[in-house]
Amino acid sequence: MTEIKLAGQSPWIVKSVRNNWVTIVIFVALLVALAIFVPTFYQPANLLNVARQSSIVGVVAIGMTFVILTGGIDLSVGSTLALSGVTMAMLINQGMVAGVAILIALLVGVGVGIINGFIVADLKIQPFIATLATMVAITGVALRVTSGGPQPFDNAGEIFNFLGSGNVLGLPGPFLVFLIVSVIAILALRYLAFGRYLYAIGGSPEAARLTGVPTRRTLFIAYAISGLAAALAGVMTASRLGVGAPTAGGLANLDAITAVVIGGTSLMGGIGGAVGTVFGALLLAVLSNLMNLLGISPFDQQTVKGAVIVLAVLLAMQATRKRTSGRRDKRNRSEKNSDPSSK
Amino acid sequence: MPRLEVRGLSKSFLGANALQDVSFKIMPGEVLALIGENGAGKSTLIRILSGAHRPDAGEVLIDGDKVDISGPRDAENLGIATVYQELSLFPELSVAENLVFGAFPGRGIIDWRAAKREAGEFLTSLDVEIDVTKRVRDLSIAEKQMLEIAKALYRRAQIVILDEPTAVLGGEDVDHLLALVQGLAKHGVSVIFVSHRLNEVFGLADNYVVLKDGRLTGTGPISQTNHDDLVSKMVGREFARSERAVNKTVGDVVLEVENLSVDGVLNSISLTVRAGEVLGIAGLRGAGRTELARAIYGVDPITAGVVRIKGLAVANGSPLKTIRAGLGLVPEERKTQGIFIAMSTAANIPMVKMLKRGLHTIHPAEERKLAETYKTKLSIKVTNLAAAVASLSGGNQQKVVLAKWLDAGVDVLILDEPTRGIDIGAKQEIYQLIRELCNQGLAIIVISSELPEVLALSNRILVLHHGDAVAELDGQTATEEQIMLHAVGGSRK
Numbered sequence: 001m002t003e004i005k006l007a008g009q010s011p012w013i014v015k016s017v018r019n020n021w022v023t024i025v026i027f028v029a030l031l032v033a034l035a036i037f038v039p040t041f042y043q044p045a046n047l048l049n050v051a052r053q054s055s056i057v058g059v060v061a062i063g064m065t066f067v068i069l070t071g072g073i074d075l076s077v078g079s080t081l082a083l084s085g086v087t088m089a090m091l092i093n094q095g096m097v098a099g100v101a102i103l104i105a106l107l108v109g110v111g112v113g114i115i116n117g118f119i120v121a122d123l124k125i126q127p128f129i130a131t132l133a134t135m136v137a138i139t140g141v142a143l144r145v146t147s148g149g150p151q152p153f154d155n156a157g158e159i160f161n162f163l164g165s166g167n168v169l170g171l172p173g174p175f176l177v178f179l180i181v182s183v184i185a186i187l188a189l190r191y192l193a194f195g196r197y198l199y200a201i202g203g204s205p206e207a208a209r210l211t212g213v214p215t216r217r218t219l220f221i222a223y224a225i226s227g228l229a230a231a232l233a234g235v236m237t238a239s240r241l242g243v244g245a246p247t248a249g250g251l252a253n254l255d256a257i258t259a260v261v262i263g264g265t266s267l268m269g270g271i272g273g274a275v276g277t278v279f280g281a282l283l284l285a286v287l288s289n290l291m292n293l294l295g296i297s298p299f300d301q302q303t304v305k306g307a308v309i310v311l312a313v314l315l316a317m318q319a320t321r322k323r324t325s326g327r328r329d330k331r332n333r334s335e336k337n338s339d340p341s342s343k
Numbered sequence: 344m345p346r347l348e349v350r351g352l353s354k355s356f357l358g359a360n361a362l363q364d365v366s367f368k369i370m371p372g373e374v375l376a377l378i379g380e381n382g383a384g385k386s387t388l389i390r391i392l393s394g395a396h397r398p399d400a401g402e403v404l405i406d407g408d409k410v411d412i413s414g415p416r417d418a419e420n421l422g423i424a425t426v427y428q429e430l431s432l433f434p435e436l437s438v439a440e441n442l443v444f445g446a447f448p449g450r451g452i453i454d455w456r457a458a459k460r461e462a463g464e465f466l467t468s469l470d471v472e473i474d475v476t477k478r479v480r481d482l483s484i485a486e487k488q489m490l491e492i493a494k495a496l497y498r499r500a501q502i503v504i505l506d507e508p509t510a511v512l513g514g515e516d517v518d519h520l521l522a523l524v525q526g527l528a529k530h531g532v533s534v535i536f537v538s539h540r541l542n543e544v545f546g547l548a549d550n551y552v553v554l555k556d557g558r559l560t561g562t563g564p565i566s567q568t569n570h571d572d573l574v575s576k577m578v579g580r581e582f583a584r585s586e587r588a589v590n591k592t593v594g595d596v597v598l599e600v601e602n603l604s605v606d607g608v609l610n611s612i613s614l615t616v617r618a619g620e621v622l623g624i625a626g627l628r629g630a631g632r633t634e635l636a637r638a639i640y641g642v643d644p645i646t647a648g649v650v651r652i653k654g655l656a657v658a659n660g661s662p663l664k665t666i667r668a669g670l671g672l673v674p675e676e677r678k679t680q681g682i683f684i685a686m687s688t689a690a691n692i693p694m695v696k697m698l699k700r701g702l703h704t705i706h707p708a709e710e711r712k713l714a715e716t717y718k719t720k721l722s723i724k725v726t727n728l729a730a731a732v733a734s735l736s737g738g739n740q741q742k743v744v745l746a747k748w749l750d751a752g753v754d755v756l757i758l759d760e761p762t763r764g765i766d767i768g769a770k771q772e773i774y775q776l777i778r779e780l781c782n783q784g785l786a787i788i789v790i791s792s793e794l795p796e797v798l799a800l801s802n803r804i805l806v807l808h809h810g811d812a813v814a815e816l817d818g819q820t821a822t823e824e825q826i827m828l829h830a831v832g833g834s835r836k
Contacts, residue, residue, distance in 0.1 A: 199686055203683055203685035204683045204684055204686075209642070210674055211666075212663030213698060214663075
């Protein structure tokens, strides 16, 4: 039974690589193709640029992963990102200390998440609709407090440099933030009971109810985490630009969902994780960088990106199906149906 | 000439005979009662007649002609309509729309006025009083069923199969439905009526057919039989006493249920289970077995009554409260309710303990060790403990469910259909496990629709009928006939 022992004892890093092999294979293949066809990609300045580009969507996507694991979705992350950037900019302009302003901006994100959690868990409104509503409403709030105008602020401080455009230890600050957030998320999903509950609620809601999983609390926390991550991305965006813009959210919600899904997390919930999301975000950044280097027009880039999403998800679905082959085991099902005692 | 005749019908699934050499016929205007235990082969027979299954051998004749029913469409064209319990109506459409669906009046563009008029006239001709403009979701279950039957007749069905139509109905609704069936027969429609309630059968049917383990064990005019005769044909064998093995040394009362009621489902049920004892709960579908388990466990709200575990009341608690009080439930639907199907075996096992003790962190190394322990202890056949539990067979999944509860520690364990869909080998292992747990002093409730299972495991057997506890039998001396007689309501005519 050595084989079993091996499977049981392989380090979990190896296991997560195995679970995300599709994303990783595409990613590595892309890197190899780049080395051959677009060597300029590997110039250090360009690599750092890619890392920086992946960061903001990456942070949002990591937060989104928690929500999607429960079988939900968070469309409000883009407007939360904008509101938190605006909040920070305006507080600083009123003379508040940077650290405190950032903290309050982050709490704004947590607040939006708690509202989402309330609508989903207590009012029992579908997550898509719930967060669509908060998306629209939060954008309204951001436009109201700024009267629609961008809020420039002085981003000369050390902390804004780190969160925005600066480098630390030779790496872009935002990328370090992305990495730190990713590590925390990966560890939380692996070592906290809360992480287990996310998978339980998303994969087997009925079993979760019957076993007494604290569904309500878990949903609240998941949406709060998504809001917090979006707010952090908002602070990072504003720090880089020196502006808190009510329209900064753009399509961050769709980009984040794309990264999560490319990373192999099922939109049905219960399957996936943060490791895949990290690679999903990197893959998206590499892809758009590559198309820039190749001089593909921004219009065509959209089309290519769409095709890549379909392809990646198709492959990820194949891998997932193999891994949980029994989940939709038709044989088991028909066996049960034809068993006359089930009638 | 018979309207429908089947000759030598046989069907097997994966080597198990679901139907063996069954023959019978039904005349125009006849009501034929189809009777049998759960698993006797009634469903298979119905599915063959409705085109869902192809028989392995035998033939079906309609009006003397051999026919081939290879799909639901064929069945409809041949005038065979089946009304299942899970109705096939569109809840968001109106009564009229449902009735004429697929046979719309008008050319290309539907003439809704004509549809409504036709629907109304048609229902009136059947003495069914339902407003045709009502949406189906707003109808009562009885009305839906009558509409379903009307829909079959609207499509000129000559043979109507009713699959336990009254199981979900109460008092007056049953009478309405039975009157409708009698009306159909008067109009020359042949009706195959599947029911567990023998009292109804005697009032309604002309002839009967009894199936047992896929074979025909009796047929004839209903006027020449009685309750006891039918029950013995349904059960048909004496259960070997030697297969019964129960713990003789029982301890104190652990679980006490007093006058437990759930509106419309359970009527004032009381029971006790002692440490080291198995209480079997038997009853037919719709008798309230699963509902009783769920009410005790605290998932569904109860309207009256008390549940005490080791003397402490936990009534109307949440599942987590009852779990913390020492109760465990192995639910009926294993794949959706029992296990976390997308999670690994190793992750599944500690779930209940985590929740019960409110633990916040996970220790993967310990989880793996724990899984290894239970893999050996319960001989769970699994090659990779880190793979999704979905890849395990039904029996091994059920062992994972048991491992969850054993790991958490329980005083009372309720098992709802513990061996459904599980192969015979694994079944015996599960029985063995239940006996061991019992010997270790657990109080156990086993709910099962398989009477041999109930008899093999139980110290005492509680029989439910239509939400009432109608009898409590000694597990050592009870027979399948006795249980069935109480379960069909025969003990209180």
